[in-house]
Amino acid sequence: MRTHRPAPAVIDRNGLDQLVKLLIADGRTVIGPVERDGAIVLDEIESGAELPDGVGAETGPGRYRLHRRADRAVFNHAAGPQSWKRFVHPVRQRVDAPEEPRPLAFIGVRPCDLAALSVLDGVFGAAPHPDRRYQARRDRAFVVAVDCVEPGATCFCASAGTGPAATGGYDLVLTERVEGGHRFLVSAGTVEGEEVLERLTRRNATREEAAEADRALRGAAESMERSLPATDLRALLARSRRSERWQEIADRCLACANCTMVCPTCFCTTVEDVTDLRGGRAERWRRWDSCFDPDFSYTAGGTVRTSVASRYRQWMSHKLGTWHDQFGTSGCVGCGRCIAWCPAGIDITAEAAALAREEEPR
Amino acid sequence: MRRPSLAVWKLTSCDGCQLTLLDCEDELLDIADAVEIRHFPEATRRDLPGPFDVSLVEGSISTPAEAERIRRIREESGVLVAIGACATAGGYQALRNGADLEAFQRIVYPRPEAIRSLDRVSPVAAHVEVDYELHGCPIDRRALLGLLSALLNGRRPDLPAGSVCAECKQRGVNCLLVLGRAPCLGPVTRAGCGALCPAYDRGCYGCAGPAESARPEAIVPVLRRRGHGDAAIRRLLRGCTTAAPGRDSEGADDDA
Ligand code: SF4
Numbered sequence: 203m204r205t206h207r208p209a210p211a212v213i214d215r216n217g218l219d220q221l222v223k224l225l226i227a228d229g230r231t232v233i234g235p236v237e238r239d240g241a242i243v244l245d246e247i248e249s250g251a252e253l254p255d256g257v258g259a260e261t262g263p264g265r266y267r268l269h270r271r272a273d274r275a276v277f278n279h280a281a282g283p284q285s286w287k288r289f290v291h292p293v294r295q296r297v298d299a300p301e302e303p304r305p306l307a308f309i310g311v312r313p314c315d316l317a318a319l320s321v322l323d324g325v326f327g328a329a330p331h332p333d334r335r336y337q338a339r340r341d342r343a344f345v346v347a348v349d350c351v352e353p354g355a356t357c358f359c360a361s362a363g364t365g366p367a368a369t370g371g372y373d374l375v376l377t378e379r380v381e382g383g384h385r386f387l388v389s390a391g392t393v394e395g396e397e398v399l400e401r402l403t404r405r406n407a408t409r410e411e412a413a414e415a416d417r418a419l420r421g422a423a424e425s426m427e428r429s430l431p432a433t434d435l436r437a438l439l440a441r442s443r444r445s446e447r448w449q450e451i452a453d454r455c456l457a458c459a460n461c462t463m464v465c466p467t468c469f470c471t472t473v474e475d476v477t478d479l480r481g482g483r484a485e486r487w488r489r490w491d492s493c494f495d496p497d498f499s500y501t502a503g504g505t506v507r508t509s510v511a512s513r514y515r516q517w518m519s520h521k522l523g524t525w526h527d528q529f530g531t532s533g534c535v536g537c538g539r540c541i542a543w544c545p546a547g548i549d550i551t552a553e554a555a556a557l558a559r560e561e562e563p564r
Numbered sequence: 565m566r567r568p569s570l571a572v573w574k575l576t577s578c579d580g581c582q583l584t585l586l587d588c589e590d591e592l593l594d595i596a597d598a599v600e601i602r603h604f605p606e607a608t609r610r611d612l613p614g615p616f617d618v619s620l621v622e623g624s625i626s627t628p629a630e631a632e633r634i635r636r637i638r639e640e641s642g643v644l645v646a647i648g649a650c651a652t653a654g655g656y657q658a659l660r661n662g663a664d665l666e667a668f669q670r671i672v673y674p675r676p677e678a679i680r681s682l683d684r685v686s687p688v689a690a691h692v693e694v695d696y697e698l699h700g701c702p703i704d705r706r707a708l709l710g711l712l713s714a715l716l717n718g719r720r721p722d723l724p725a726g727s728v729c730a731e732c733k734q735r736g737v738n739c740l741l742v743l744g745r746a747p748c749l750g751p752v753t754r755a756g757c758g759a760l761c762p763a764y765d766r767g768c769y770g771c772a773g774p775a776e777s778a779r780p781e782a783i784v785p786v787l788r789r790r791g792h793g794d795a796a797i798r799r800l801l802r803g804c805t806t807a808a809p810g811r812d813s814e815g816a817d818d819d820a
Pocket residue numbers: 461464465466467468521533534535536537538539540541550
């Protein structure tokens with residue numbers, strides 16, 4: 203596997219600050235990872251100094267802990283509680299008034315999250331009914347991706363086919379190297395990315411530097427602990443409709459909706475109308491919803507999916523199965539967030555494996 | 565057009581939920597303009613007879629007199645809204661359910677024989693039909709305003725059924741359970757407060773009662789696995805909503 207793009211450039215840690223400054227000077231709102239209240243979250247930054255400095259994340263089912271690293275790595279912390287979806291598909295959004303979102307720039311988008319943005323493009327951006335509010339944010343967003351040289355314990359992008367190296371969908375891509383001097387290999391993926399790269403203080407990467415980065419990414423792919431079963435998941439989920447596993451999961455599942463909130467591709471919304479007390483003003487808002495919410499399947503006569511088993515089945519079947527029918531891709535990009543941020547520690551890879559096991563001849 | 569009439573009632577409760585209405589300082593004049601307040605002892609001495617288009621009822625049914633009174637309120641009210649943990653799930657006073665009521669009365673009152681109590685504390689819905697419920701201890705100001713403006717404009721109020729966790733994530737709060745910072749009942753508790761407690765680094769203690777179709781006991785293994793002992797878990801679950809419909813009301817016996 204050769205990941206490295208032709209003739210990467212190299213910037214140092216100051217180069218990253220320079221990049222942030224430059225994107226802000228271009229009139230963009232820059233969003234990047236920041237350490238806050240015990241986790242790495244995504245938020246607007248005003249300078250590169252706000253980016254994480256030597257913070258790592260240890261993840262497991264229902265578990266996330268930050269720790270200090272021996273180095274000053276910026277991007278080595280997978281599966282934080284937030285994803286880029288909240289910036290292209292806001293939590294709550296007024297839909298009956300025009301809006302002028304500022305152009306965005308995303309710093310540190312991982313390969314799984316690049317894939318997630320492309321999945322969302324399929325959901326919101328596709329003809330014949332593109333979502334103009336989504337497009338207004340997404341189309342103008344400048345994307346700085348970062349390869350995952352140290353995937354988290356909950357990651358399974360290699361088996362989802364989305365990482366750990368970025369393969370497209372970025373303006374710039376960084377590979378962070380901490381040994382032998384903190385620096386980032388940079389390549390452009392678009393003309394706009396090239397123009398920005400040219401304005402950065404940089405040097406050319408040596409051939410050995412590029413080869414070493416390739417080796418690191420190969421190692422990252424091989425070290426990944428989790429994977430989805432290597433089978434036609436769409437067919438597996440379709441056949442598993444009546445599996446007893448769903449009830450077994452429901453005995454553990456709290457129906458709390460955390461998995462859908464943290465999932466970078468879960469896109470469901472509900473619409474609420476608000477009025478003032480005098481009825482002189484009315485507004486229509488769209489807000490995130492979840493298939494774990496009892497009201498999600500409420501139709502005339504009541505809620506359709508009353509049991510937790512039916513809700514988990516809906517969620518997982520959509521992610522791994524019917525998403526293919528609906529949008530032509532999987533709905534799961536292997537980021538592992540739903541595993542880490544499920545208070546009950548329910549693991550989609552383990553559950554998929556359990557469904558696959560049920561089919562094995564005994 | 566005649567202004568709709570409003571009554572605010574108090575049963576066994578602390579007045580905190582009614583205060584939430586008075587707390588709507590910016591909107592109070594609008595409310596007073598939009599409705600005719602006919603009964604609201606916390607706010608006005610004026611006390612006009614029914615019928616009432618909308619009644620907000622705070623408090624649990626704890627005495628025979630209240631059981632009688634809520635039936636009268638129901639008869640006189642168009643829309644009846646139960647507000648707060650007491651009215652919807654019994655409140656803290658429901659912890660006496662299943663415990664020794666007479667022993668409590670002897671400890672607290674000099675003349676216990678003068679006390680008339682029902683054997684069990686119950687929410688309003690156990691006695692009369694309730695049109696809408698606002699949960700929480702106390703109720704959320706924005707939820708109350710949302711409900712009133714919906715009713716005044718002839719809209720069905722948009723009331724949450726799902727869990728606090730959804731609001732927590734939307735608000736951008738990092739999960740206290742997953743970070744190991746505090747035990748939290750958010751996963752099984754009804755949304756509506758905007759994840760108030762987790763936003764201040766405190767675990768949700770379930771004041772809004774169980775989310776619709778949630779099984780509160782499902783949180784027990786989750787908390788156990790995180791090292792919380794059974795006594796602490798029991799205490800956490802014995803908050804102000806033990807008389808919520810569908811919950812096995814637990815008394816304040818051993819460790820209260
Ligand atoms: S289903 Fe889970 S692992 Fe897959 S994309 Fe969503 S959050 Fe990530």
